[in-house]
Amino acid sequence: MLVVERLCKRFGGFLAVNQVSFELRQGEILGLIGPNGSGKSTTFNLIAGNLRPSSGSIRLEGKEIAGLPAHQICHNGIGRTFQIPRPFRKLSLIENVTLAAYYGQSGAISRAEAYRRAAEALDMVGLPSDESTRTEGLGAAALKKLELARALATKPRLLLADESLGGLDRTEMERAADLLGSIRSKMGITIIWVEHIMGVLMRVVDRVIVLDHGEKIFEGAPAQAAVDPRVTEVYLGKPRA
Numbered sequence: 001m002l003v004v005e006r007l008c009k010r011f012g013g014f015l016a017v018n019q020v021s022f023e024l025r026q027g028e029i030l031g032l033i034g035p036n037g038s039g040k041s042t043t044f045n046l047i048a049g050n051l052r053p054s055s056g057s058i059r060l061e062g063k064e065i066a067g068l069p070a071h072q073i074c075h076n077g078i079g080r081t082f083q084i085p086r087p088f089r090k091l092s093l094i095e096n097v098t099l100a101a102y103y104g105q106s107g108a109i110s111r112a113e114a115y116r117r118a119a120e121a122l123d124m125v126g127l128p129s130d131e132s133t134r135t136e137g138l139g140a141a142a143l144k145k146l147e148l149a150r151a152l153a154t155k156p157r158l159l160l161a162d163e164s165l166g167g168l169d170r171t172e173m174e175r176a177a178d179l180l181g182s183i184r185s186k187m188g189i190t191i192i193w194v195e196h197i198m199g200v201l202m203r204v205v206d207r208v209i210v211l212d213h214g215e216k217i218f219e220g221a222p223a224q225a226a227v228d229p230r231v232t233e234v235y236l237g238k239p240r241a
């Protein structure tokens with residue numbers, strides 16, 4: 001479904017993403033993990049069109065999308081959440097998600113249809129779809145769900161979920177992981193899921209890629225990642241000789 005080849009992103013003299021290549025099959029949940037600053041969000045920003053690659057190729061179902069602006073990539077079927085949720089604070093939840101549904105389809109659907117899709121997306125993530133619930137006072141878990149609802153409302157075939165577990169407690173993490181699992185099973189959406197911790201992600205993903213300093217250092221089954229010497233070194237530090 002997605003083929004990323006030798007993707008690079010340079011900020012001045014600093015290579016944040018260095019020759020990253022991977023493939024994604026339709027229906028898969030791929031985990032993209034790595035310590036803070038390893039280039040995970042930058043990789044998402046390149047795929048979703050929020051940043052232009054310095055070099056490399058990104059093909060979605062055979063079509064080159066590297067360098068397209070974010071709205072066109074969204075219209076091509078890639079939805080994403082942001083690590084730091086920034087909803088429209090003065091709008092209700094349903095209004096926030098309706099905007100995503102409407103502009104995610106480039107205005108090709110009616111307002112009524114956008115509203116209906118927004119209610120569906122809010123239902124899917126378990127947030128209220130009434131007209132009065134606002135974003136003020138929402139906790140971390142609800143804000144992360146709102147991010148997912150906004151992404152789902154754009155009707156993606158591929159969802160990029162950035163740090164969906166950030167700021168959540170243990171129970172909330174389990175629920176968020178189950179939610180991503182059911183987004184795949186019930187909605188048939190392919191997912192790339194970024195986290196800096198391994199944790200519950202490892203139960204849900206089919207395959208995992210590990211980044212360190214912008215480079216891919218591992219690709220394989222979650223169980224193998226947990227015992228791979230390079231991966232454990234990155235996460236736990238160098239073993240003493």
Ligand SMILES: Nc1ncnc2c1ncn2[C@@H]1O[C@H](COP(=O)(O)OP(=O)(O)O)[C@@H](O)[C@H]1O
Pocket residue numbers: 011016034035036037038039040041042043
């Ligand atoms: N717009 C930017 N300008 C300069 N450096 C950036 C920019 N965005 C990210 N970086 C740097 O690139 C590296 C990777 O960042 P990021 O992709 O956000 O990491 P992760 O999501 O894995 O924590 C970090 O060192 C970060 O400071």
Ligand SMILES: [Mg+2]
Pocket residue numbers: 040041042083163
């Ligand atoms: Mg990040």
